[in-house]
C-alpha cells in the first residue's frame with residue numbers, strides 16, 4: 001500500500017506568488033511496523049552491510065551498561081500491542097514487572113567500544129530527496145542510544161553513505177548495543193512508504209512583507225469565523241428549533257476546517273528526508289557548516305508523530321480510519337529532544353561533519 005498526503009486545503013503559491021521562491025520538496029517516509037529486507041529502505045531494519053566491514057562503534061567515554069535492555073524494550077512494546085484494549089495477563093504483568101532500568105552489563109567499561117544502533121537505511125532510488133556524495137545511493141544511519149554526547153548531551157549520530165552495488169555478502173547477524181539509556185532512543189522496526197510532497201519555508205524565515213501578507217490573511221480567516229459565530233440569524237428566525245439546528249449543522253459542514261500556514265500549508269510532520277526545518281518551539285537558529293560556513297538544510301528529520309492534532313491534515317488518506325491507532329500516529333516509538341531531531345548536512349560537501357538540531 002502507498003501513503004498519500006491529502007491535497008493542501010489551499011494552493012498557497014496561487015494565493016502568495018512570492019512563496020514560489022521558497023518551495024522545496026521533501027520525501028515523507030511514513031514508517032509503519034513491518035519486516036523490511038536488506039534491499040529496502042527501512043527504520044531499524046537490517047542494513048545492507050558488508051560481511052567483512054567493521055560495524056560502527058561508540059568510543060565516547062560514558063556508562064554503557066546501565067539503562068534498558070534492548071530485548072526488554074522490544075518485549076515491552078510487543079506486550080503493549082498484544083494487550084491493547086484488555087487487561088494484562090498474569091504472565092504479561094510478571095514480564096513487565098521484570099523490566100527495569102538497571103546496570104544490566106556490570107563488567108562493561110565506560111571506554112569500551114559498543115556497537116552503534118542501526119536506525120535507518122535509505123535508498124536514493126526510493127527516496128527522491130536523498131542527495132549524498134556523488135555515486136553513493138544508500139544512506140545508513142546509526143546512533144548511540146545514550147543522551148550524553150556533545151554540548152547538547154544527546155545521542156551521537158553516525159551517517160554512512162555507500163554504493164549499494166558494491167556490497168556482496170551481507171553481515172548477519174548484525175551487532176547492536178545491549179542497552180539503551182532511554183527506551184525512546186530505540187526505534188521499532190518499520191518498513192517505509194516514501195512519498196514526495198512540496199513544502200514552503202518556515203513562516204519566521206520568510207521576508208517581512210510576505211510574513212505580513214500571510215499573517216493578515218490568517219487574521220482575515222479568523223475574523224470571518226468570529227462573524228459566523230456572532231451571526232444574528234438566531235433561532236428566532238426559524239419556525240422550529242429543529243429547522244434552526246439543521247441549518248446550523250449544514251453551515252458547520254460547509255465551513256472549511258480552520259486552516260493556518262504553519263499547520264497546513266508549509267512544513268510536513270513526521271519522519272522525512274529533505275525539505276524545510278520547522279522552528280515551532282524555539283526561534284529559528286542558523287545551522288551552518290563548521291568547516292565551510294554554508295547553511296545546512298535538514299537531511300533527515302526524526303519526529304515523534306506521524307502527525308499531531310494541529311497537523312492532522314497531513315495524515316495520509318489511507319490512514320484516515322486509523323487516526324487514533326498508535327501504530328499510525330507513533331509508529332517508531334522514538335522521542336528525542338522535545339519530540340523532534342534533525343540531521344543537517346553540508347550542501348557544498350557531504351563529507352563535512354553533519355550537525356543536529358532539536359525541537
Ligand SMILES: [Zn+2]
Nearest residue numbers: 058060144146
Ligand atoms: Zn555513546
Ligand SMILES: [Zn+2]
Nearest residue numbers: 289292346352
Ligand atoms: Zn561545508
